[in-house]
Amino acid sequence: MTEPTLQPDKPAPSSSPREPKPRPRKPGGAGLRTWQSVLLGLVLLGLAGALLLGFCLVLLWPRLPDLNKVTDYRPDLPLRGYTAQGTLIGEFGGQRRAVIPYDQVPKQLKQAVLAAEDSRFFEHGAIDFAGVARAALADFGAGGAVQGASTITMQVARDFYLSPEKTPLRKIVEALLAYKIENTLTKDQILDRYINQVYLGQRAYGFAAAAQVYYGKPLSELSLAQIAVLAGLPQAPSAYNPQNSLKLAVWRQHYVLGRMLALGDITRAQYEQALKAPLNVLAGQGVLHYDVDADYAAEAVREIMVARFGEAAYTDGYKVTTTLVDTDQKAADAAVRAGLLAYDRRNGWRGPEGRVDLPENPQDATKAALAALKTRPDVGGLKAAVVLQVERKGVVVLRRDGQQETISGEGLAFCRPGLYDKATAARRIVAGSIVRLHALPKGGWEILQLPQAQSALVSLQPQTGAIQAWVGGFDFNHEKFDHVDQAFRQPGSSFKPFIYSAAVAEGLAPSTIIDDAPISINPGPGQPLWQPHNYENEFAGPMPASAALAHSDNVAAVRVVLAVGVPYARFHASQFG
Template sequence: MRWVLYPIAALFALAILGAATLAAVSLYAWPNLPSLETLTDYRPRIPLRVYTSDGHLLGEFGEERRDVVRIADVPPVLKQAILAAEDERFYEHPGIDIFGIARAALANLSTGGRGQGASTITMQVARNFFLSREKTFNRKLYEILLALKIERSLSKDQILELYINQIYLGQRAYGFSVAARTYFGKPLEEITLPEAAMLAGLPKAPSAFNPVVNPARAAVRQQYVLRRMKEAGFIDAAALEDALAAPPVGREGAARTAAASVEERADNAYRPTVHGDYVAEMARQIAVEQFGEQAYELGIRIVTTITRKDQEAAYAALREGVTDYDRRHGYRGPEAFATLPEGAVSDEQLDEALGESHDYDDLLVAVVTEASTKEVKVYRRGEHIRIAGSGLRFAAPMLAAKAPQSRRIRRGAIVRIRDLGDKGWEITQLPQVQSALLSLDPNTGAVLALVGGFDFARSKFNHVTQAQRQPGSSFKPFIYSAALEREFWPGSILDDAPLYFPPGTTGSQAWEPKNYDGRFTGPITMRDALVRSKNMVSIRLLQAITPGYAQDYIGRFGFDSAKHPPYLTMALGAGTVTPWEMATGYAVFANGGYRIEPYIVKEIHDAEGRVLARTDPPVAGESAPRVIDERNAWLMDSMMRDVMSRGTGTRARTLKRSDIAGKTGTTNDYVDAWFAGYNPDVVAVSWMGFSQPRNMGRGETGGAAALPIWIDYMRAALESSPQRERPLPQGLSSSRASGRTDYYYAENPLPVAPTPEVPDWLREMFASDSQPVQEAPQEAIPPVAPAQQVQVPRMQMPAPVEERTPVIIRR
């Protein structure tokens, strides 16, 4: 028997020697273990998020999508699923599970592989926070020692909370809270048993088992977790049977899940519901400017002044206005052509033909598989669609046999389609023209809505803040306002007669400005000249008050005087402005004469919800400076209301409001179309043009292209706002010298001579039933490219990020 005892003794000695060696190594390694401060003071990388003022997500920025959730808020069904899948004895072992190690070893010996591991949740926390994933003896030893150290420092619930928030679960989702939104589109507290089981199955192989990348493997893993939950006693047989019989879980239907690209589905899973990309980008720039690259990790929450209702109304109005313009100018043809093999074509080949083409909101990309004048068949993302009847009307010219081959819709053509609901599908196209819309509260400067272009994904250039464009006649009210300060009044009669400036006067080429129709009215009141947008009168007004005075005066409204040279062309809007500046200027008329500063960030919060910064804007009538006389603002408002009732803005009569005022603007060769208008509660400015300035087409004036956008937005913005009339301020006297009752500064002498006598035909123009007037573009004003960057007013931030007391920011 002695020969039997020798091997046993040898093995025992080796075991003692191994244990001693392990103990020695552990004693040496223990002092070198890293500090647990990272765990005890847990600060995960939480992305920067931007919200509307009423709590809707506008944008998210950061490599890691993460929402930190407290263990008390984690649904019990998810805790049970995690324990069943990863560490059933978590609440019983000291950080390492001897029984689990033995069970895994036996299972692996019996299968001859390494199918089961023995890492506890605590060991996974140690690995995720401190170690790499390399499979070496040293790493495993440190993992075990760290697990023991963690268990000595933290409670079980604290460890599980760290695990639930830190673990990577695929599709840029870190933590189970974000994973629930990513895969199922719902908050963590609403997940079901099958969904909890699927989430709990992800840590083993998040890139392989997630339902976006591989729904089949995800389902297999889900079923395994459900069975483990039954074995662990967390659920009974009936619950298991119901969960296994439930339909496949996932954010989207099975067909779409199989068809859509991984990137598209991942992006859609956590995409904001409000179309506020330009706003979110402005807020992101402010955050990075103040916090650097850490802004993407600190969990900063920026609350903007935007409201969801206004932003969605602005987005819809702009898209509709641009689409209407685009349809007026006809179908240009397919975007591109793909070469398709003869005969039958597989969906995979068609997907390849679509290549890197992207959808832009409701303008979806598709490839044509069959085309005739009666019917077009297209394919997109696993779906074959038939388009006929009215859905072909817009594109019909490019279906005809006589259409140029390079623009004809034929097999292999890449086109845009749009779902019209009950009306079916239609062929459409991506507009080339751009547009912008900005609205704000004229009393505080708070921006209510901002859309910087047709589609942010297509062009990130923000036309609201960056596009320096000529304002055309929409700039005339500022010249008229200056004239009121030089003893003019709405009843002043000026001469709408031809003007000619020879080269000796201009210093270059001769300039002979014209009115739109080439005709001249003769004597006309200042009020009616603005209503009818008379160029000659604007020039004569500027001559009278001098360009130098006007250049200095417009600075009161926030304009950069250097961008408006003191020449007579300033009267026709030959300088350059942005919609941001125009809204600032028109707010002065809307609020009775006060200069406000537009701002877009209301508050900035840290990850714990503490207010780091808050904007305290100057308020009209309180802290904002008065920049023009109240009487001036009232008179300008009165004249611009007439623009809406009987002038170039008469389309807005569909709003059926008497408290709206504004002015159209169109530049030379129909390059820029503007409408700037307001009521006492909302100022809105709309603009349309090409990013690289060029002719938009005859007739595309401010009243035709920009005003409809403004009307559609204001219809929604003022829906629940009662009409407000502005009371007559003190210091105005009335007169009928112009043929109607009008007002002037009481201290000014009423100009009678040498004003021409008012003819009868001029009085008739004041009749309320006079015909609407269509504004024309200006003449001989060269367009200006939007190459200059505009500095948007920024918030001043407190220096220490950790500041706990809200900082009031005065502008």
């Protein structure tokens, strides 16, 4: 019998149906479906956008305001007062604004503004779609809003017509208005409106006004470094205010200069020079500075104009030219301040005007001192300062601008009683004391104090009565009470200088002795004797004419009139108008 042949083991046949073999995938199949989905999404997004655009055009476009405010540009302009020579002495209104014609705007300012806000302004339409995409990518990468995409035209639409609230509907209206503006005005006209209308902090609208507020100069006199600071303000006027936050303002300035360099507006040398250039920002919280100090006269102008025109005086751009003479006003202001400071010196050192607690850490002490100085504006040429150290060689103080000064020698002459160990607490100068600095004629500083007394001076042209100088006190921003216009003066005391000037013309000297003693005068038949007396019914006896005038003694003045003769005294007084 034949042996069966052995076969390798085979799997038992399956009773289940044969499983289909997997079909080979076509190259790119999944990718194709992905792109189809993306394409479909874009189409749907485009349709949604088209529907939204149609909705906006149908419902919102007819409701958009007309463009008269932009085309017939007439911004609210403040009331301004001037001297007879045309020097600005005061400005009043809710908005500080100075409109500057477009052809007079410095080229570097235009370049700086565009570099900071909209470098493709002359290339795109109302909306910069490339800028929108770039901003969206930047925001997506940062996980939040970090970059804006508003064009200059959109900002003009917002500044003229819209509220600052941020809602989707307002953004749509802003875009539609921008399109309407772009189809009505030229690019140069749009940029002109922006430069004159944009808010730049401290109630300043437009770059011309901001130049005066922050630098006290017209735009034409600003350096590239100063221009770059102003160009950085529109994004955040409060944060980048150079008077309040100089470090942030400089950081923003560097960004603007960097953009100008990248765009080819300035050279590398100009860029490097601007980074190092001084800014010379004016001190004070938006207080305007004028070449001629005539605040009291300017306030009188404001009162007259408001009484005549009401609130329109603040918005209709009135310009009032006074009869003040620049040289006379400057001399009068200097005389009043010098006289009050001299009087205050004669009465001695009273003590610091305040104190601030200074931490031991020098950096923290500086911060505390600067914070205290923010509420102490400069007054009448006296600059506020905080004492940091009291040493044998002098007193180290910190000024508002962060500059430290060491006061020594003659600079301590007036306040020296406050440096003695035996000085009372009220008079003692210690670290943290708030004092006043006054510039010495030969350079350096001296420590003084704000005078407590007040004074006034008004100068008139005798033939016409024109007021050529008007000083109502030591400093208007410190004491607004006008001692020329508002203070009550005894007419007799006011007339005595005319009497004494008549006597001086006749040879009276300050040392001439006048007898302040009782006197009786017979006015005529049937009239009772006139017996003049002094205010307190007291008599000082013989005294120099200078002392009699200084004390305003009535009886002494009567004796002076009798000495020169009533007819001559009357004639002399009439020569003053």
